[in-house]
Amino acid sequence: MNLFNRAWRLQVGTLLLSQRDAQGQTGLAAAFKVTKSLATARAGTASITVYNLPPALSREIADLPRRSTFVSIDAGYVGGISRLFTGDLRKATPSREGADWKMEVEAGDGVHARRTARVSRAFAPGTSLDGAADALATALGVGVGNARAAFAGARLAGQASAFADGVTLHGTASEELTRLCNGAGLIWSIQEGQLLVLPIGGTLDRTAIRLAADSGMIESPAFVDRRTVKAKCLIQPGLVPGQRVVVDSRLVQAELRVSEVTFAGETEGPSWEAELTLKRPLGALLDQSTPGVTAEPG
Numbered sequence: 001m002n003l004f005n006r007a008w009r010l011q012v013g014t015l016l017l018s019q020r021d022a023q024g025q026t027g028l029a030a031a032f033k034v035t036k037s038l039a040t041a042r043a044g045t046a047s048i049t050v051y052n053l054p055p056a057l058s059r060e061i062a063d064l065p066r067r068s069t070f071v072s073i074d075a076g077y078v079g080g081i082s083r084l085f086t087g088d089l090r091k092a093t094p095s096r097e098g099a100d101w102k103m104e105v106e107a108g109d110g111v112h113a114r115r116t117a118r119v120s121r122a123f124a125p126g127t128s129l130d131g132a133a134d135a136l137a138t139a140l141g142v143g144v145g146n147a148r149a150a151f152a153g154a155r156l157a158g159q160a161s162a163f164a165d166g167v168t169l170h171g172t173a174s175e176e177l178t179r180l181c182n183g184a185g186l187i188w189s190i191q192e193g194q195l196l197v198l199p200i201g202g203t204l205d206r207t208a209i210r211l212a213a214d215s216g217m218i219e220s221p222a223f224v225d226r227r228t229v230k231a232k233c234l235i236q237p238g239l240v241p242g243q244r245v246v247v248d249s250r251l252v253q254a255e256l257r258v259s260e261v262t263f264a265g266e267t268e269g270p271s272w273e274a275e276l277t278l279k280r281p282l283g284a285l286l287d288q289s290t291p292g293v294t295a296e297p298g
Helices: 055-062 111-116 127-142 148-154 174-184
Strands: 006-012 015-021 023-028 030-037 044-051 070-077 080-097 099-108 118-123 167-172 185-189 196-199 207-209 218-225 228-234 244-247 255-264 272-279
Touching: 006 044, 006 080, 015 044, 015 055, 015 218, 030 070, 030 080, 044 080, 055 080, 070 255, 080 111, 099 111, 111 167, 118 185, 127 148, 127 167, 127 174, 127 196, 148 185, 148 196, 167 174, 174 185, 207 255, 218 255, 218 272, 228 255, 244 272
Parallel strands: 207 244
Antiparallel strands: 006 015, 006 070, 015 023, 030 044, 030 255, 044 099, 070 080, 080 099, 118 167, 185 196, 218 228, 228 272, 244 255, 255 272
């Protein structure tokens, strides 16, 4: 993959703000930031800052409806671009910086649904876990993603795969989904408008991505604790929460899981990177003898 020939596409509603592909660059100078996490309580967020907009375009963006306007960010390299973010418009704020005007667009992936979506539904005895998951996805207004398959292979604490006495889901949909996941040893998040459900400490069923100095890694990865490593690399396809990565550096040589990622890029500047929080699966600790790791008591 060519890690130097950058490509991107930044879009708000039907407005293509900035793009660069094999045919060249169009649109305005812009910067973006995207944060995505496996943590249930943390929705994916994104910001796009666009510079020197014509007044008419600035007014058009400012007047777009919130929560129903699509925002997307694609970035990578010519021949290797991928979707970094899909979500709904939350804010569009114009401001002045010296003699220039800029517009900051903020968006969220399932933010409103997590806070406000409610469910009130009773299920008959024998209802499967995946059947309840379908209902919760519908209540949240997101795609079911991999939830059906994840719950189909899961078991409740009593080793049952269905609710023998039925079940009632009532209250905030996000809290009910968390309760369902807790009983089955799973975690959930919303990624690109779809539910992502994984076993606690589990990963996506995809080929691991190697991160090393010759494959885009920037600086040396650093230990946070015996389960957590921070790393930085160039933006590249596939670096999503739940993805397995193989870190190959002098300090760290391990297969880890992406727990959180923050992408930052500038169409006219040097920034084009991903900051990763990487974790060991549960049950596997980083070797206490590894340089930079402090042994934990007990």
